[in-house]
Amino acid sequence: MARAATTSDAFNAIAEPRRRDILSYLALRERPVGDIVASLGLEQPSVSKHLRVLREVGLVEMRRDGRQKLYRTNAEAIRPLHEWTGTFERFWRHQLNRVKERAEEKTQVKPKEKV
Amino acid sequence: MARAATTSDAFNAIAEPRRRDILSYLALRERPVGDIVASLGLEQPSVSKHLRVLREVGLVEMRRDGRQKLYRTNAEAIRPLHEWTGTFERFWRHQLNRVKERAEEKTQVKPKEKV
DNA sequence: TTGACATATTCCCATATGGGAATGTAGTAT
DNA sequence: ATACTACATTCCCATATGGGAATATGTCAA
Numbered sequence: 001m002a003r004a005a006t007t008s009d010a011f012n013a014i015a016e017p018r019r020r021d022i023l024s025y026l027a028l029r030e031r032p033v034g035d036i037v038a039s040l041g042l043e044q045p046s047v048s049k050h051l052r053v054l055r056e057v058g059l060v061e062m063r064r065d066g067r068q069k070l071y072r073t074n075a076e077a078i079r080p081l082h083e084w085t086g087t088f089e090r091f092w093r094h095q096l097n098r099v100k101e102r103a104e105e106k107t108q109v110k111p112k113e114k115v
Numbered sequence: 116m117a118r119a120a121t122t123s124d125a126f127n128a129i130a131e132p133r134r135r136d137i138l139s140y141l142a143l144r145e146r147p148v149g150d151i152v153a154s155l156g157l158e159q160p161s162v163s164k165h166l167r168v169l170r171e172v173g174l175v176e177m178r179r180d181g182r183q184k185l186y187r188t189n190a191e192a193i194r195p196l197h198e199w200t201g202t203f204e205r206f207w208r209h210q211l212n213r214v215k216e217r218a219e220e221k222t223q224v225k226p227k228e229k230v
Numbered sequence: 231t232t233g234a235c236a237t238a239t240t241c242c243c244a245t246a247t248g249g250g251a252a253t254g255t256a257g258t259a260t
Numbered sequence: 261a262t263a264c265t266a267c268a269t270t271c272c273c274a275t276a277t278g279g280g281a282a283t284a285t286g287t288c289a290a
Contacts, residue, residue: 002275003118003247004131015130016119016278020199027206033237046279048238067236067287075206082200084135089197091142091190117245118277131248148267161249163268182257182266 007056010077014059018042019050023073026060030072122171125192129174133157134165138188141175145187 006012014020021040025031033051037044051071054060058077062069121127129135136155140146148166152159166186169175173192177184 001248002273003121003277005276006118006278009132011132011135012130015127017124017126018278020126024202027203034235043280044237045239045281049278052238064287069237073203073206074210075203076210078200078203079207082197082204085193085197085200087139088142088188088190088193091188092194095189095191116278117243118247120246121248133248149265158250159267160251160269164248167268179257184267 006053010057010059010081013053013057014078014081016050016053018046019054019059022047022050022054023059023078026071027073027075030063030070032065032068032070034068036071121168125172125174125196128168128172129193129196131165131168133161134169134174137162137165137169138174138193141186142188142190145178145185147180147183147185149183151186 004012006016014023018040022036025036025039033044033047036042036047036051040047042050051060051062055062055071058074060071061074062071064070119127121131129138133155137151140151140154148159148162151157151162151166155162157165166175166177170177170186173189175186176189177186179185
């Protein structure tokens with residue numbers, strides 16, 4: 001088997017940096033494709049392809065407006081990623097505490113240290 | 116250009132479901148490779164390859180213990196992902212509020228509704 | 231209809247997979 | 261040295277890219 005499709009889930013879809021840029025850009029408000037092309041400096045077909053991937057995993061939504069298509073980020077779809085990464089929060093807190101403790105030990109050992 | 120390397124950053128590394136499983140497994144405490152193989156039911160070479168990817172982007176750390184190698188998750192490396200996804204939190208909150216508002220409107224329109 | 235505009239799709243290609251199988255390497259024990 | 265254990269690497273291959281170029285589709289205007 002090769003690598004999983006970029007459309008297999010949100011984790012794969014956001015692996016591409018340009019798609020993350022697009023998501024950030026479209027989070028503020030809906031925009032036509034042309035705005036994305038102009039603002040992010042990508043080729044139009046490239047943007048369309050990225051939008052398709054994002055749409056297939058539910059990360060963006062689209063509505064038609066005349067001959068334009070207005071896209072916007074569906075933040076709800078990012079939430080599971082935030083929650084999954086959040087399950088590690090207590091671990092990096094512990095790691096930080098350990099670092100702090102060591103720093104405090106050092107301070108006790110070398111009280112003359114410059115602050 | 117093809118797709119970015121899985122080792123290009125943490126976003127690409129966690130796109131693979133098995134690597135996410137490994138990260139969760141190794142977050143609790145350090146483990147030898149054999150434990151991962153036994154617990155997650157993957158082939159040993161496959162686990163070694165995934166661990167290499169995770170190590171190259173700093174998501175796991177390793178120390179030798181006799182003939183074993185003990186791996187553990189470096190939660191700090193997951194933090195940037197949590198923070199990036201967190202930038203969308205206010206947006207999904209807004210979306211939720213809108214859903215709630217509409218639900219409340221409905222309740223006013225139909226006060227006889229069963230609760 | 232014809233034309234212009236906005237977006238999407240298709241085709242081609244270099245590249246990077248992830249799995250399976252086989253092999254390599256390092257550490258330990260005898 | 262030999263044998264065994266624990267991991268890592270290599271080779272092969274089917275598959276899925278993402279970019280560029282070209283083309284197709286859809287919408288509005290005259």
